Amino acid sequence: MEQSTNTRQVEHIIIGTAGHIDHGKTSLVKALTGIDTDRLPEEKQRGMTIDLGYAYLDLDLGQRVSIVDVPGHERFVKNMLAGATSINLVLFVIAADDGIMPQTIEHLEIINLLGIRHGLVALTKKDLVTDEWLAIVQEDIKNILKGTSLEDAPIVPVSTVTGEGIETCKTIIKNLIAQIKTHDDVRVFRLPIDRSFTIAGYGCVVTGPIMGGQISVEDEVEIFPIKEIVRIRGIEVTGERVDTAFAGQRAAVNLAGAKSSEIKRGYELSIPGYLQPTKIVDASLRLIKNAKTPLKNRARIRFHMNTSEVMGRVILLDREQLNPGEEALCQFLLENLITTEREDRFIIRSYSPAHTIGGGRALRYNTMRLKRFKEETLKTLKILAGGNLSEIVEQVYLNNVVRRGERPFTLTIDDVSRQVNIHPSVAEKIIADFVRKGVFMKFSVEGKNVIFHKTHVLSLKERILNELRKFHKDNPLKMGTDETHLKTLLGKNINPLLITTALSSLRNEKAVKVTDNKLSLANFKIEVSTQDKGMAEKIEGLFLKAGFAPPSMEEVCVKFGASSKTVISLLTEQKKLIEVEKGLCFHATALEKLKENVKEYILKHGPISVAQFRDLTKTTRKYAVPLLEYFDSTHFTKRTGDVRILL
Ligand SMILES: Nc1nc2c(ncn2[C@@H]2O[C@H](COP(=O)(O)OP(=O)(O)OP(=O)(O)O)[C@@H](O)[C@H]2O)c(=O)[nH]1
Ligand SMILES: [Mg+2]
Numbered sequence: 001m002e003q004s005t006n007t008r009q010v011e012h013i014i015i016g017t018a019g020h021i022d023h024g025k026t027s028l029v030k031a032l033t034g035i036d037t038d039r040l041p042e043e044k045q046r047g048m049t050i051d052l053g054y055a056y057l058d059l060d061l062g063q064r065v066s067i068v069d070v071p072g073h074e075r076f077v078k079n080m081l082a083g084a085t086s087i088n089l090v091l092f093v094i095a096a097d098d099g100i101m102p103q104t105i106e107h108l109e110i111i112n113l114l115g116i117r118h119g120l121v122a123l124t125k126k127d128l129v130t131d132e133w134l135a136i137v138q139e140d141i142k143n144i145l146k147g148t149s150l151e152d153a154p155i156v157p158v159s160t161v162t163g164e165g166i167e168t169c170k171t172i173i174k175n176l177i178a179q180i181k182t183h184d185d186v187r188v189f190r191l192p193i194d195r196s197f198t199i200a201g202y203g204c205v206v207t208g209p210i211m212g213g214q215i216s217v218e219d220e221v222e223i224f225p226i227k228e229i230v231r232i233r234g235i236e237v238t239g240e241r242v243d244t245a246f247a248g249q250r251a252a253v254n255l256a257g258a259k260s261s262e263i264k265r266g267y268e269l270s271i272p273g274y275l276q277p278t279k280i281v282d283a284s285l286r287l288i289k290n291a292k293t294p295l296k297n298r299a300r301i302r303f304h305m306n307t308s309e310v311m312g313r314v315i316l317l318d319r320e321q322l323n324p325g326e327e328a329l330c331q332f333l334l335e336n337l338i339t340t341e342r343e344d345r346f347i348i349r350s351y352s353p354a355h356t357i358g359g360g361r362a363l364r365y366n367t368m369r370l371k372r373f374k375e376e377t378l379k380t381l382k383i384l385a386g387g388n389l390s391e392i393v394e395q396v397y398l399n400n401v402v403r404r405g406e407r408p409f410t411l412t413i414d415d416v417s418r419q420v421n422i423h424p425s426v427a428e429k430i431i432a433d434f435v436r437k438g439v440f441m442k443f444s445v446e447g448k449n450v451i452f453h454k455t456h457v458l459s460l461k462e463r464i465l466n467e468l469r470k471f472h473k474d475n476p477l478k479m480g481t482d483e484t485h486l487k488t489l490l491g492k493n494i495n496p497l498l499i500t501t502a503l504s505s506l507r508n509e510k511a512v513k514v515t516d517n518k519l520s521l522a523n524f525k526i527e528v529s530t531q532d533k534g535m536a537e538k539i540e541g542l543f544l545k546a547g548f549a550p551p552s553m554e555e556v557c558v559k560f561g562a563s564s565k566t567v568i569s570l571l572t573e574q575k576k577l578i579e580v581e582k583g584l585c586f587h588a589t590a591l592e593k594l595k596e597n598v599k600e601y602i603l604k605h606g607p608i609s610v611a612q613f614r615d616l617t618k619t620t621r622k623y624a625v626p627l628l629e630y631f632d633s634t635h636f637t638k639r640t641g642d643v644r645i646l647l
Contacts, residue, residue: 012248013177014066014209015057016087018080018111020101021048021072024124025093027160029069032170033057037069050076052083052194054207054250056238059174064238066209066250067091072103077110077356081347082194082265082307084110086209088180088248089173090119092150096129096157099137100144106356109288112148113359114345118176119153121145122169127159187212187421189221190270190341191251192306196263202234204260206269207252208307213271215253216244221269223258225277225337231256266308268339274418277337282364283330283346284385285314291324291357297372302354303332305346305362310336314348317372317381327360329381331370340365342384342392342421361385366419392420393430397440397453410450410497443501450497460502463490465511468521476527477570480520528570535560536567540576543587548594548619553583581626594627595636599646607643 017025026049030036037053038044053069068087070080090111094104111119121141126134138155145151154172158165190211199205215221215232222229234254235245245251253269268275287295295301297316302309312334322328340346340362347359363384370377380399383391396419400411417427431451434440442451467489471481481489487499503519506512513522528536539560543550556564568585571577577585586594594617601616602608608616614624628644631637637644 012065012210012246013089013180014068014087014248014250015089015091015173016068016083017070017091017093018084018107019072019093020095020098020103020107021074023072023093023095023098023101023104024122024160025049025072025091026053026069028091028093028122028124028158028169029053029055029067031158031160031163031166032173033067037067048073051079057170057173059177063177065173065177066238068209068250072107074103074106077103077106077349077354078302078304078309080107081110081304081309084114084116085304085306085345085347086192086211086250087116088118089176090116090150091169091173092119092121092153093124094121094137094141095125096123096134096137097125100140105144105290108144108148108150109290109356110347110359111150113286113288113347113356115149117149118180119150120169120172120176121150121153121155122165123155123157125159125161126157126164127161187247187423188271188274189213189215189247190268190275191215191221191253192308193263193267193269194265194307196260196265196267198260199254202254204255204258204263205252206255206258206260206263206267207250208269209250210245210247211306212247214244214246215251215269220272221253221255222272222274223255223263224268224270224275224339226262226267227277228258228262229272230258266306266310266338268306268308270339275339275341276366277339278365278367279312279334279337280365280367280369281332281334281338281340281346281362282367282370282381282384283332283360283362284327284381285322285330285348285358285360286327287322287324287358288356289325292355294321294323295357296321300351301332301357302349302351303334303338303346304349305338305340305344308338310334310338311351315370315372317370317374318378322358329363329378329385331367333369342419364419389420389422389426390430390433393427394434394439394453396420397451398455410448410495441501441505443504445497445500445504450501452498452501456498457502457505460490460494460498461506461511464499464502464506465521468512468519468524472521472524475569477532477566477573478518479515479526479573480518480524482517483519486519526570526573532563532567532570535564536571539564539567540571540587543571543577543585544589546587547590548586548617549623550584550586550590553585580630584623584626586627595631598631598637602637602644602646607640607645609643613644 033055035055049071055067057065068083070083191208193206193208195207233256236252303312315331317329344362417424435442638647
């Protein structure tokens with residue numbers, strides 16, 4: 001095979017056919033290209049197209065355009081859909097003798113829902129009808145095109161038998177292509193797979209339209225949703241071997257080490273790690289005007305996106321039923337994994353019998369099951385559906401902190417560009433604009449730049465201040481709380497980085513201070529009443545006098561009343577009393593003395609046992625064990641077997 005140099009200097013276009021069975025789609029493609037796209041033996045035998053067929057058309061200046069020929073039979077609409085999602089230009093075929101038929105309407109609805117705006121109507125079999133009849137059919141066609149994406153499409157009478165109109169078709173195709181602007185190099189490489197087969201000597205080959213970016217031989221790609229990473233051994237575009245293939249081309253890709261039997265239509269190639277397979281998609285959905293019945297909440301449907309078809313249910317988020325012609329925000333709960341990005345188009349068909357009933361755009365794939373009739377959710381989805389890119393980026397930030405799940409806590413430029421489906425440089429610019437305007441706040445946490453939406457930082461700061469106020473009120477004799485405790489007070493659903501950020505901002509503003517690792521409001525001071533002060537002195541004296549045999553809490557309470565508890569915590573806060581174990585305090589001086597005695601003993605006699613410690617300090621076992629454990633925990637001593645050594 002010849003190696004050709006493929007460039008992306010020209011627009012890469014995929015042409016697709018559409019129209020009722022037997023109206024002459026395959027014949028027209030053959031008349032235009034010389035290629036017979038009906039390749040299956042069954043197709044030849046039955047004289048009809050069953051699955052997608054592929055051809056290409058050579059235009060001037062060496063431009064070669066892919067053509068996807070689809071089946072018209074109502075049973076194969078699902079195959080038609082696998083081809084239709086990737087086309088930029090449609091050859092909408094209507095036979096002049098038959099006129100408008102059921103799949104004429106259904107295919108037109110699909111084209112309209114997919115938003116395919118470029119196309120021509122080929123009015124075929126002109127040789128079979130009179131001019132009057134042709135004029136009547138043309139009027140009918142104009143009527144059905146009204147209000148659709150093909151409203152302005154030219155209607156070209158043709159005959160593949162006499163050859164009439166074929167050249168006109170080619171000229172119109174060329175003119176239409178000149179109007180199409182597909183340059184979307186902002187997107188990452190994606191190739192929804194429509195075929196997978198094995199070629200002897202080559203191994204696994206998959207084919208499909210390239211929806212974004214470009215791909216070269218030797219690149220690594222991941223097969224989604226099975227998440228297998230493989231190397232590209234070779235690429236073919238419209239029958240020629242190339243080194244690189246671009247968005248808008250159909251490519252056959254030879255995958256090293258992959259098994260074609262494991263790869264199905266509907267799978268997708270992309271760069272490793274890029275796509276996140278999901279079973280839930282938030283979307284905006286429109287029901288076609290001709291739908292026979294309204295669509296009920298939770299209805300089971302067939303969901304077609306790119307080359308895949310999966311079953312699922314539709315959750316209507318703001319109503320009980322969607323009426324024909326109406327549009328609504330919804331969530332699809334699918335029965336199998338799919339891969340998608342924001343703005344991918346989809347079609348839904350009724351479960352049984354299968355009819356096209358609606359379609360729309362994906363708004364979000366990194367989502368979770370949403371509660372219906374929630375204002376907040378609907379507001380977000382409305383912005384995702386109709387907002388500009390900046391508003392959408394803002395939503396991504398707003399949702400990142402509020403929602404739970406496995407999403408990353410800090411959004412990188414890459415995360416944003418994926419979720420919004422824009423080039424990282426575009427995401428970067430939008431984010432920088434927001435930071436400049438103060439809508440997003442940028443902080444440096446542990447050497448990393450983190451960016452949060454202003455409202456999250458401000459409301460969390462307010463909450464922290466409230467928690468500290470409450471803490472001081474409940475614990476007037478404590479200097480403050482530690483960060484870990486504060487985090488539990490705030491609840492575990494808050495991004496820890498956001499807490500760190502809010503705290504450092506509060507400290508910078510001198511609204512919060514840290515003393516001995518305790519957080520407190522900047523103006524907080526422990527206020528001790530004269531009464532408490534007197535009691536504190538007495539209690540301290542008691543512990544000092546008691547030395548190595550201090551009183552228990554109960555004994556102190558009996559003597560000084562219930563409020564002595566807070567006074568004791570004040571004394572521990574001031575480090576005058578040391579809490580060796582819960583409810584057992586020693587005076588700091590006594591503890592120091594004890595440590596001296598122990599040190600002296602060990603230096604003189606070697607390791608000390610519990611019994612020796614008890615004798616040395618004249619304490620009971622009740623005190624001896626907790627004390628030694630305390631010494632171990634503070635790294636003064638170390639236990640080896642039954643004795644302790646100095647550390
Ligand atoms: N007389 C006449 N017959 C035509 C013309 N175009 C197609 N046919 C015939 O119509 C029949 C169907 O043509 P196809 O091209 O297979 O139709 P199709 O739309 O591809 O059909 P499906 O793929 O099954 O939906 C064939 O017998 C063709 O020979 C035409 O311009 N004039
Ligand atoms: Mg056909």
